[in-house]
Amino acid sequence: xxxxxxxxxxxxxxxxxxxxxxxxxxxxxxxxxxxxxxxxxxxxxxxxxxxxxxxxxxxxxxxxxxxxxxxxx
Amino acid sequence: xxxxxxxxxxxxxxxxxxxxxxxxxxxxxxxxxxxxxxxxxxxxxxxxxxxxxxxxxxxxxxxxxxxxxxxxxxxxxxxxxxxxxxxxxxxxxxxxxxxxxxxxxxxxxxxxxxxxxxxxxxxxxxxxxxxxxxxxxxxxxxxxxxxxxxxxxxxxxxxxxxxxxxxxxxxxxxxxxxxxxxxxxxxxxxxxxxxxxxxxxxxxxxxxxxxxxxxxxxxxxxxxxxxxxxxxxxxxxxxxxxxxxxxxxxxxxxxxxxxxxxxxxxxxxxxxxxxxxxxxxxxxxxxxxxxxxxxxxxxxxxxxxxxxxxxxxxxxxxxxxxxxxxxxxxxxxxxxxxxxxxxxxxxxxxxxxxxxxxxxxxxxxxxxxxxxxxxxxxxxxxxxxxxxxxxxxxxxxxxxxxxxxxxxxxxxxxxxxxxxxxxxxxxxxxxxxxxxxxxxxxxxxxxxxxxxxxxxxxx
Numbered sequence: 283x284x285x286x287x288x289x290x291x292x293x294x295x296x297x298x299x300x301x302x303x304x305x306x307x308x309x310x311x312x313x314x315x316x317x318x319x320x321x322x323x324x325x326x327x328x329x330x331x332x333x334x335x336x337x338x339x340x341x342x343x344x345x346x347x348x349x350x351x352x353x354x355x
Numbered sequence: 356x357x358x359x360x361x362x363x364x365x366x367x368x369x370x371x372x373x374x375x376x377x378x379x380x381x382x383x384x385x386x387x388x389x390x391x392x393x394x395x396x397x398x399x400x401x402x403x404x405x406x407x408x409x410x411x412x413x414x415x416x417x418x419x420x421x422x423x424x425x426x427x428x429x430x431x432x433x434x435x436x437x438x439x440x441x442x443x444x445x446x447x448x449x450x451x452x453x454x455x456x457x458x459x460x461x462x463x464x465x466x467x468x469x470x471x472x473x474x475x476x477x478x479x480x481x482x483x484x485x486x487x488x489x490x491x492x493x494x495x496x497x498x499x500x501x502x503x504x505x506x507x508x509x510x511x512x513x514x515x516x517x518x519x520x521x522x523x524x525x526x527x528x529x530x531x532x533x534x535x536x537x538x539x540x541x542x543x544x545x546x547x548x549x550x551x552x553x554x555x556x557x558x559x560x561x562x563x564x565x566x567x568x569x570x571x572x573x574x575x576x577x578x579x580x581x582x583x584x585x586x587x588x589x590x591x592x593x594x595x596x597x598x599x600x601x602x603x604x605x606x607x608x609x610x611x612x613x614x615x616x617x618x619x620x621x622x623x624x625x626x627x628x629x630x631x632x633x634x635x636x637x638x639x640x641x642x643x644x645x646x647x648x649x650x651x652x653x654x655x656x657x658x659x660x661x662x663x664x665x666x667x668x669x670x671x672x673x674x675x676x677x678x679x680x681x682x683x684x685x686x687x688x689x690x691x692x693x694x695x696x697x698x699x700x701x702x703x704x705x706x707x708x709x710x711x712x713x714x715x716x717x718x719x720x721x722x723x724x725x726x727x728x729x730x731x732x733x734x735x736x737x738x739x740x741x742x743x744x745x746x747x748x749x750x751x752x753x754x755x756x757x758x759x760x761x762x763x764x765x766x767x768x769x770x771x772x773x774x775x776x777x778x779x780x781x782x783x784x785x786x787x788x789x790x791x792x793x794x795x796x797x798x799x800x801x802x803x804x805x806x807x808x809x810x811x812x813x814x
Contacts, residue, residue, distance in 0.1 A: 301691035304665070305673040308688055315685065316692035319661065326654015327697050330704035336650045 292321045359384040361809070364426070364520040364574040368467075371414070371425035378411035378425030385427050386471055389518040395813055396494045398503075398512035400432045400442055402472040410469035422577065424467030430523040431507045432473035433480060433556035434460050443556045444476040444506075446489040447671055447678045457554030458589070459523055459565055459582045466581045471519075474509025478683040480525055480558050481664055482506055483533055483751045484737045488680025492734050495538060496810035497776055501731035504533035504750070510568045511538035516810060521569035521578050526764075527558050528660055529754030531566040532781055535766035536726035539777030541796065541806055542568040543575050546787050547761030548593060550579070551586030559663040560591075561702065562656065562758045571806050572765065572796030579789070599790040603798035604638030606791060608782070609719035614649045615753055620729035623778045626770030627725055630780045630799065634723070637798050644719060647711040649756045655701040655708070656759035662698040665690025682739040682747075709760045713785065720791050721782040726766045728752055730776035757783050765792040768805035777808070 294313035297320060301308045308316060329339035359381050362370065370376035386404055393399045407427055414425030433443050435453035442448045460470065475493040477485060485493040485508035493508035495501040496516035503511045507524025511534025514522050524531045526544035535542030543566045550565040557563060565582070569575050580596040610631060619627070635641050665672075668679075668687050676684060716722065727750055737743050737750070757764045762783055769780040784792045800806050 297692035300694070301688065304669050304691055306669065306676075306688065306691055308691070312685065312688050313692075316689045319657070319689035320692040320694075320697075323654055323658040323661070323693055323701070324697055326651045327658055327700045327704065329648065329651040330655050330708060331700045336648050336654070339651075 292317050292324070358517070360388045360517040362520065363570050364423075365577055367520050368423050368426050368577070372419045378414040378427070379408060381425065382407050382411040382427040382471060385518065389429075389472070389513070392516055392518065392813070395499055396496055396512045396516055397491050398475050398493055398509040398516065398518060399429070400444070400473050400475055400490060400509065401440065403439070403470060407469060407471035414467065414469075419467065421465060421467035422581065423463065426468045426520065427471040428463065428468050428521060429470055429472045429474050429513060429519045430460070431476045431510050431525065433476055433525060434523060435554040436460060436470060436473070439473075441473070441556075444478040444480070444487055444490065445678070447675055453554070455554060458551040458586050459555065462582045474513050474519070474522060476508055477506035477530075478680050479668070480506040480527065480530055480556065481683050481686055483529055483754075484747060485534070486680075486682055486734070486738060488682070494734070495731050497539065498731070498774070500733055500735075501776065502537060502734050502737055504537035504727070504731065506530040507534050507568065510534060511540060514538070514540045514568045514570060521567055521574055523565060523567050523582075525555065525558070526564050526566050526758065527562045528656065528758050529751045531568060532726050532754060532764060532766040533750065535568055535768075536779040537731040537777065539768045539779070539805070539808060540568050541571050541575060541768065541800075542566060542766040543579060543789060543792065544757060544764045544766075545579065545583070546763040546789055548591040549583050549596070549763075549787070549789060551589040551592045553586055553588030557667060559660045561659050561663060564758075571800050572767070572793045573800075576790075576793045576797070594787055597787055597790060599788065599794060601791070601794065603795050606720040606795060607640040607642065607718050608634055608795070609642055609644035609716055609722045611646050611722060611724060612643050614646070615724035618728060619725055620772070620778070622730055622770055622772040623725045623728060626778045627723065627780055630723060630767075630769045633799060633802050634795070637802060639795070639798070642719065644715055644717065644722065646715045646722070647708065652708055652756035652759045655704055656755035658693055658697055658701040659759070661686075661690035662693045685739060705759060709786070712756075712760055716785065720788065721784045721795060724753055724781055724783060726753065726779045726781040730772040730774070730778050753781070761786055763789040763792055765796050767796055767799055768808070769803070770805060771808065777805070
C-alpha cells in the first residue's frame, strides 16, 4: 500500500514555497491550512488512483484527521 | 387572483401569454415585492427596474414569441449582461461591464424572458454558506438569522421568498443544491456539458455546471431544456436535452448503505425515510446499493476545484489580495499547495470512478440521499472568522461526488425541522439523464406538499 508521505511533503514550509512559485505569499496560518488541505487531497487521490479505500490509503497517515476536520473534504 | 409574485413559472408565462396579466403588471409586482423584502433578505445585488419595465412594455406590445414571453426573472450575478456591472459577488468586480451577454441569458431572451436585476452570490462562487464580505450575507427567508446556503445564495432566497419565479445558478460543489435545501426550493444541478458556460463566471473548468432553482420540478422542466445543448463557445457542450418518456413508476431508485446515511440531523433522516416511502407508494422500485468510496471522490473534487480556482485567481490574489473576503481568500490559497501531479491524478481517476459508480448503480435511475446533513445553521456560527471551518466543510459533505463524476442531481424539499426550517433530499442520476430526475421529482411533488410551504411574510 503506498503511503503518500513517501512522496509528498506536507509541511507548511512546502506549501508556502509552492505558493511563492505563483507569486502568492502565504502567512503562517494560511500555509498550515494549505498543507493540511493538500494532505487530505493527496490521501483521497491516492485512494482513487490505486484502487484503495480512503481508509486504507490513510492508514498510518497521522495528520489525516486534522486535515479532514480542518478545512476541506 | 393569487399574488402574481407567487405564481409558478408555468402559470406566470401562461398568464402573460393569454393576456390575463400584462408583462408590466407581472414585472411591477415582482419588483415591488423584491424592493420590499430585500432589506430583510439581502438577496439582490442590483435592480434594473427601468430596463425591465421597458422590456415588459415591449412584450405587451408584441405577439407571444416564446414559452417565457414577458416573464421577468433574476439570476445569480455571475452571468454576463451586456453593458451591465456583473459583480460575481466580489469587490474586485464592482466595475466589470462585459460587452456581451452569457449564452444562457441569450437563450432565455430568445424564449421571451428578461432580467429585472441580479442576485446575491458567494464571492466568486467559492463558498457554500451564503456569506459575502463585500455585500454582506444573504439571509434565509424562513429565518433571516440563518444561512441561505451557497453559492447561489440569492437565487435560493429569491425563489423561496417570491422574488423570482425561477433563477439560474451554478453548481461546482453544491451551489445549486445547497440553497435549494436550506431555502426549501427545487434545484437541478445539470449533467456536466449539458448547458453552456460561455459568458458565465468560471471557477473550475472541469467541474462547473449551470443549473436552475425554481418552485417545483415542473418549472425546471420548462426552463432547462431552453438553455441546454451545444454551444461552440463552450467545447464541453454537445448533447441536447434528452427526453425520457418513462413514467416514475417505471423507474428505480437506489439508497446507499453508507456515507449518505451517516450523522444526519433527525429532521433530515426523517425526510429521507419519508421520501423513500413516498416513492415506494408511487410504484417506484427502491433498492439498497453499495457505492464506491464517495469520500475519495470528494477529495479528488476538492483537488481539482482548488487547483483550477487558484490558477484563475492567481493574479488577483497576488495583486489585490485585500479585495478578497477572508473565507474566499483562505479557500483559494489552499489550491496553491496541491502539486500538479496530484491534480492530474485526480482528473485521470474520474473516468474509472464514473464507471465504478455506474456499475454500482446497477439498474437504478437515481440514488436518493440527503442534500445536506442538517437544516440551515445560523449565519454567525458559520462565519469563518469564528473558526467554523469544520461546520462549513460539513455543509457540503454530500455534494462533491456528483460534481466530480459530472452527474445530474435534483434537490427536492422533503420536510422541515421542528423549528420550521426546510430540509431536502437529492436524487443523483446518470450522466445526461437529467430529464428522468425531473420525472421522479414531479411525481414526488404531486404526492407531497413540501415544495408549497412558503416563508412567512414580514408584517
